[in-house]
Amino acid sequence: MNDVTLRLKGLTKTYLKGKPGEVQVLRGVDLDLRAGEAVAMVAPSGAGKSTLLHIAGLLDMPDEGTVEIGGQNVSGEGDRTRTALRRQDVGFVYQFHHLLPEFTALENITLPQLANGVPDKAAQARALDLLDRVGVAARASHRPAALSGGEQQRVAFCRALANAPRVLLADEPTGNLDPETSDQVFDTLMKLVRDEGLSALIATHNLDLAARMDRMVRLEGGVLRPVA
Template sequence: MSETALSLSGIEKTYNRGKTGAVHVLSGVDLTLKRGEVVALVAPSGAGKSTLLHIAGLLDTPDEGHVSVAGQELTGTGDARRTAARRAEIGFVYQFHHLLPEFTAAENIVLPQLANGAAWAEAEARAKELLGTVGMDHRADHRPSALSGGEQQRVAFCRALANAPALLLADEPTGNLDPTTSDTVFAALMSLVRETGLAALIATHNLELASRMDRVLHLDGGRLTERGRSGAS
């Protein structure tokens, strides 16, 4: 098992905006995430944060550079291999939970495991274990509409970790929540990450939450810089 969950090297990405010309979104970005670390990504609006997350998550391809996930070099590989790596090695969490409304909390966590080849009993046990980690085991049989916003997002975290990925990518995961709920949900996320030992890259505008992570990376002008390290645990 590779201790490096994500490696980006020399990542370049440019978009052609027609009459306005080319926009250089990422310029020589290098990034390495080790298993067990939680890293904040802070960026002004339009700086390329989502583009960087999409490239790291194999949803987009760079114009130049190399992408490796869990020790697999995936630069220039076909859709089938990228999809398989994404399903097995990467978990995604967004600002909105995107849970399937017709399924219960537990079933929302079971489904990605079935898609990855797990048996139902195994997947169900894993779902209940993850829900218990975030204090949601008593809500396993509730559908998303019966859950609060914070509960929905905690289920979304569990779903993202259902297949025991090496890497978690989160885009403003507490952005829709009030401060108190945000703290509760963030604590649940950190607990899950620490329990499973995966690497997490979390984009956030919340500088207080960012300061509680292991590293804080700033993306601006197409370049990634590190500004300080916290003692968060």
């Protein structure tokens, strides 16, 4: 828990800068995430949590500030390098599973590995292992439409972890699920975080789930503040 995997320093982001309707979303965000640590991020609607997750995950660029992964400043890298870093070092989970509907659960987890140069047999073995660990190995040959909501989200977790990233970023990962399923899926997510030694930043409106993580921060007024 001593190694900082993801470090955000002085992140700012303004939309429509210098134009009518200018909105300063981030005003100097700082955050350190350590290996095996799950941090809950709570925020009012429109506070900029998706913007922050996109910048942390190298999908967007800050106006100022840096993103460091594994001690390396990656925020200034070009598109090709950022894409490679994102594919290898960052996993994303969203409120909706976004699984490819024409592919099976197994294929949805195998494909990101193949795109990253992993041999087919090794990719399938990793996919099956992940599915087994989240309790849906028996559903490996099913397409997303044949899976329950909880099963779909578990498969989405597996896909996010397919390439063994260092960082997991999740945006309301249980938001589409009923309370009982949400609890079960959250427990699965936390076990994966611990087992894989991930640094996880999880945005959620569910304060009960947030309280079960290692710590909680609130994004408000463009900055992150700790929540006691």
